[in-house]
Amino acid sequence: MISSDVIRGYSDTIILYLLLENDSYGYEISKKIKEMTDEKFTMKETTLYSAFNRLSKNGYIDSYHGTETQGKRRTYYKITPEGITYYKEKCKEWILTKEIIEKFIKEMN
Amino acid sequence: MISSDVIRGYSDTIILYLLLENDSYGYEISKKIKEMTDEKFTMKETTLYSAFNRLSKNGYIDSYHGTETQGKRRTYYKITPEGITYYKEKCKEWILTKEIIEKFIKEMN
DNA sequence: ATTATTACTACGACAGATATAGTACGTCTG
């Protein structure tokens, strides 16, 4: 199992990555994360929705209601220009973070 | 700056890595981390000592007092066999974690 | 005597992740 403490700093980044491709909503994002990682990582619903709130508050995403006439109304999220900037920064940060952690990792048998 | 939320899941691993080489104490470990990362990452004292407590409680490290006659008595830490096992697991986990996060990282310009 | 350096300890606050539970709406099946 993957400890979520590591992903912690990147759950926002994961969501933004998916929103870069197209606007989406909670359930779909959750499913995509599962698929893309072959079920090795799943973001809990509460984690996901609290991330949406955080991202909104920071101006990294906007939301609007879907127009579906059947089923419950979805809240769609859209990445903002600020969100794109933030995403890029996190990607750069990741390179550094990886280097740092790997200084303390040994391949042992 | 490196967000400590990412390192979060690996601060224990970092400490164990250093204890694999030789027994050590808080201040020295703190300095080594700074050196090894060219000051790009520093573990706060409180974070460090709370990690020692956690590692002790889990049986991953043992402690004993130094015999220095000058200066304050140091508490030395020693990694246990369980600590070594745990360290190895975390190293394997890291490989997976890295793969997962990198699925969501793009090199953009 | 005071300051610097080393080596901690205590305490409280905060943020992100998560468990648990519940709401709301629609489709499908017997």
Add this chain to the structure above:
DNA sequence: CAGACGTACTATATCTGTCGTAGTAATAAT
């Protein structure tokens, strides 16, 4: 047509690791 199932959330409370702040303790240097 009732009840299960799937989708799409919301609310609340708790836990854990990190960190700010502050204080203690011992010795060496000035």
